[in-house]
Amino acid sequence: MSTRTFGTRVKRNIDPKFLRGEGSYVDDIDLPGVLHATFVRSPFARAKISKIDVQDALSMEGVMAIYTCDNIGKLDIELPLLIPHDCMKDARTQRPLARDDVYYVGQTVAMVVAINRYVAEDAALLVDVDYEPLPVEVDLEKAVLDSAPLVHPTHPKNIAADLVQVSGDPEAAMLKADHVTKIRVEVERSTAASMETRSVAARYDRVSGELTVWDGTQAPLTVRGGLASIFEMDEDKVRVIAPDVGGGFGQKVMFPYPDELLVPMAAMELGYPVKFIEDRRENFIGSNQERKQIHDIELYATKDGEVLALKDFFLHDTGAFIPYGIAIAQVASTSIAGPYQIPNIHVQFQAVYTPTITITPYRGCGRPQACFAIERAMDQLADDLGMSRFEIRRKNLIADDQFPYVREGLMFADGLRVSMDSGQYQTALDMVEEKIGAKDFPKLQEQARSEGKHLGLGLAFYVEGTGLGPYEGGHIKIHPITGKVYVNTGLSGQGQGHDTVFAQIVADQLGVKVEDVILTEGDSGAFDWGVATFASRAAVVSGNAIHKTAIIVRKKTIVAAANMLEVGEDEVELRDGHAWVVNSNRCVSLAAVATATNPLRYAFNEAAKAATQFAPASKHDGPALDDGQSPGLEATDYFSPACATWAYGVHAAIIEVDDVTCSAKVVKYVLIHDCGNMINPTIVEGQVMGGLAQGIAGTLYEKIEIDEDGNITNANFVDFLVPYATEIPPVEIYHLETPSPLNPLGVKGVGEAGCIAVGATIASGLADALEKFNKPKFLSLPITPSMIFDVISDEAQN
């Protein structure tokens, strides 16, 4: 076999295209005659619509059509509830265009289609909508009070869902505890802010009746299924392609956003291609967000620090609608005990409607909130008991021989019980302790203090259930002319490097170069079985599906090559794009094998001659293909994971507080992570680092600011502070590799890993740095300079 590429730092196949500016994102696709759509959006968080007048707008030169709820036919519906769950009663979802009521600032009220975006925006301003504003409450805690105005009259106290989950016997365990630590933590709302906004383009072919949709989505096959069902078309008449996508981070997984239905509808109706390219402001006010939760967490422990029980109650802001069900809250509630053995858990959440943009997952999906809650609580417990933060964790971490560690009674987001499959938690903690220099830190801290500086060490552990089902597939075909290997899978990429890691998996089985493996993903015209890209699942689920498929193709190739080379199958090896007789220089190219396995009538090239009917190697004593045999070197297979596979890691940081600017400076940041076997460490590190930067962003910079009327007051990149290179510190990344026992490749997901523990780590470091100020510290995210100022200035006054 050729040198194994699995586990090596192979360069990415896709890069040269991007580097030359030859990527093709939705807005780059050349659609002659394309029309542009834009939206009239609600300026009120909650209002009745009494009148919509489109006449002036419609008469503007260059305007082709204006749609309101009255002329969109069967699209005038409440959109589907994507993930139903019993704990939601009468779950509310949005309509593509508002009818009678609006529920958040930014909700789509009308769609304008015009010859260009400039005209469309002008016309949108001329659409005259009369609103009767209603009272609103956007504050999560106040929204559940009896006095709060209701977002939906159907839901008293604005409660969308209420779920209690219990593991073990928390009531009994609490009674046995010597000590209880109670804290309240809060994480604010944020947004994915991918550099490419959401975008969709559609073209309808009136001759073939085929609708083609280019959608910057993480879930092209779901979009295809949804469009076919809503438009009542054959699935085969709808092709959805996720072309190059400029980042997703969860925001692009939900379907349908209104534009994803209305743009195809307009293309079909108007007979011209139509596109909608969201601008940045629309991305802030019109595309889903995540994060706001308030946790009251309690740890019941013995006096020597063993946690016997955990109780957590949290409010989860779900925005005005709940199309994605309770996914985020459920992930948070089932991750709440982190990496610890805590056998008794009582966790309850209430998902709350607020008149704000809908909440669906953003990278991390509930995990950063859960991690922040449990890790800040562990720090507090350590302080309360006079233990070190390393000690308290060491005492409670799940030991290597306790895997699989099951939390009976907690049901994860895949509908299966929480079962953490494998890991080396203690080793990871030891490693981070050493790498951050914990032993020498007290001296450093002492010295800094003597110089009037504040230095702290922060620490946080995280776990991450990854690689959720239900399944993905892989299709592989060796091309008879070029010998190149074509691979398809149904989910889509947004920059993760799927094309390269999947190519590595295939290259290892077939003995070809990584760059000769060509991946098509996210195109329902190429492969149309599968689910989507979310929950750090691509490498686990599609990766293993492709691996299984490659094994089948390898087998077929060896059988056929052995036949051509007239040797036994065990004497054939695949390498360098050829099948070789072992220990000899006899070989045949994979192209020739692929050609020979396709019985031909016509010799279109030299290799094809060998496959024609009178050629010596062809079969002359029966049908060219036996029953059940298929032509070519091709196969399709699927992988369906038994349950989520749990990755984990631990972060540590040394943080310095600047007295003057009240800012937190990361002096050193170390992270250990374990995502099982790594297919490509460079790509893994890229994912971790990217996640970490988003973690820093959410910890120190980013927050969606919503005023009391429900307006987002920082809906732009001037006021919403996405960090530049100057704000992100260098980070040391170290790997542990505990193979997952749950899939053949032994891999776990890594997409979200980096962001989860950053908030808890930096808060922990700041609290340590400012320990001498006797105040509860850093229990909410993001941490702003004024929060630091509040801690420091009190002391100054004293």
Place this chain on the structure above:
Amino acid sequence: MKTVRKLTPSKSADPTRKISLTVNGETVEREVSVRMLLSDFIRHELGLTGTHVGCEHGICGACTIIVNGESSRSCTILAVQSDGMDLRTIESVAEKGGCLHPIQQAFQDNHALQCGYCTPGMIMNIISEFESNSKIDTSEESIRELLSGNLCRCTGYANIVEAVRDAAERMGKN
């Protein structure tokens, strides 16, 4: 039922001006709407879609091109303002079908891109810095400073910093 297709107007009521400029070495003459952004002109009129837009308000740097030798944000310039100017976009950087520019190569070698959306803007900005300075300060801090006009949401920047350092070395600018 098929409905009658509306006639599309060929243009809007916007006033237009004729502009003439150089783009990637080619002379271009076009009639443009007076309010068209340069970024839209480059992307949709000239079909050079390698220049991206991430915010259209001058913050993200995705639309960075080189205007008269200086890196500039094409989303904050009107197409009519570019009359008589010399523009260079990402499409001019590598040799056609041939080798990548050393900065591009350093990006690939250091895994300095993921989704690739910010990449052209990053590269145009770095090229203009490299061209206007005979030496590049390759300290961590000053490379980060050099990159501080371009947002990247995917990479966390570490590998981009590495790529700049690597490119400076390859080009003898360190």
